[in-house]
Amino acid sequence: MVSESRSSRRPAWADLRFLVGIVLVVASVGGVWIVVSAARQTQPMYVAARAIVPGEPVDAADLAVVEVTLGAASDAYLHADQLEEGLVATRTVAAGELVPADALVSDESAQSTTVVVRSAVDVPGSVVAGSTVELWAAPRLDQSRYDTPRILVADATVVGVTRDESPLAGGTAAVELVIPRADVAAALAAIADGAALSVVPAAPGQR
Known part of the structure; x- marks a missing residue:
């Protein structure tokens, strides 16, 4: 009877809790991989090539492109594909500083x-x-x-x-x-x- 009882047990891989545990482990590893990958991603952003002061016209010659990792904070700064014509500075941006997205406005609104x-x-x-x-x-x-x-x-x-x-x-x-x-x-x-x-x-x- 004892031998028959043991042989009738379900294997561990068929146990629902075991399967749920495997799923959770895989999801955890995948989540960590996604976070690490995102942290390594860089984006081309503009920095001031020289000191820029309020009221100055700004074009590509006044800026330089650098690769930086900002994550969600990147929306606060000027991406390398966002520069438009006819912009002027609304605040001082030091040389080498990332350019805030709201630091440049159209000359009509200056x-x-x-x-x-x-x-x-x-x-x-x-x-x-x-x-x-x-x-x-x-x-x-x-x-x-x-x-x-x-x-x-x-x-x-x-x-x-x-x-x-x-x-x-x-x-x-x-x-x-x-x-x-x-x-x-x-x-x-x-x-x-x-x-x-x-x-x-x-x-x-x-x-």
């Missing part, structure tokens, strides 16, 4: 533009491309007198600085600035009226 001003006083050496600065203006009263300086543009970004080192220039510099479009009229009026303009670094809280 809220800033560039102007060039000549500073009446020396521009600090810390003011370089990408710096956040204030533009101050002292209205001209007559040929030799100026009114009290006031802030003309509270939040401008430097595109470039051309310093005049000649003795007669007195340390003045031409500064290309990105300013809000709402401030353009006041800036151009100050330039046309001969106001004394000064570019100074913004307070730390504004950077």
Whole structure:
């Protein structure tokens, strides 16, 4: 009887629980393989080839393509096949930094533009491309007198600085600035009226 009972038992592979266990193991191994494969996948993305500041037109010459692994976060950055014509920057992107997808907009929707001003006083050496600065203006009263300086543009970004080192220039510099479009009229009026303009670094809280 004992021998007959043993021979009538079902083999282990026929047991439902055994089969379920095999399925779970296979699924687990497959899931790990998928995760590892996805983690190894790279995508071509754009990085800034140089410092890009708000208001600047941006095209392929300003960018470089790199292969990176970002996973789900890739949607937040500009893919190598997403560059369009007529784009301008809305924020500063440092050289070598991945370009955020919302950092470039069409020029029609840009809220800033560039102007060039000549500073009446020396521009600090810390003011370089990408710096956040204030533009101050002292209205001209007559040929030799100026009114009290006031802030003309509270939040401008430097595109470039051309310093005049000649003795007669007195340390003045031409500064290309990105300013809000709402401030353009006041800036151009100050330039046309001969106001004394000064570019100074913004307070730390504004950077």
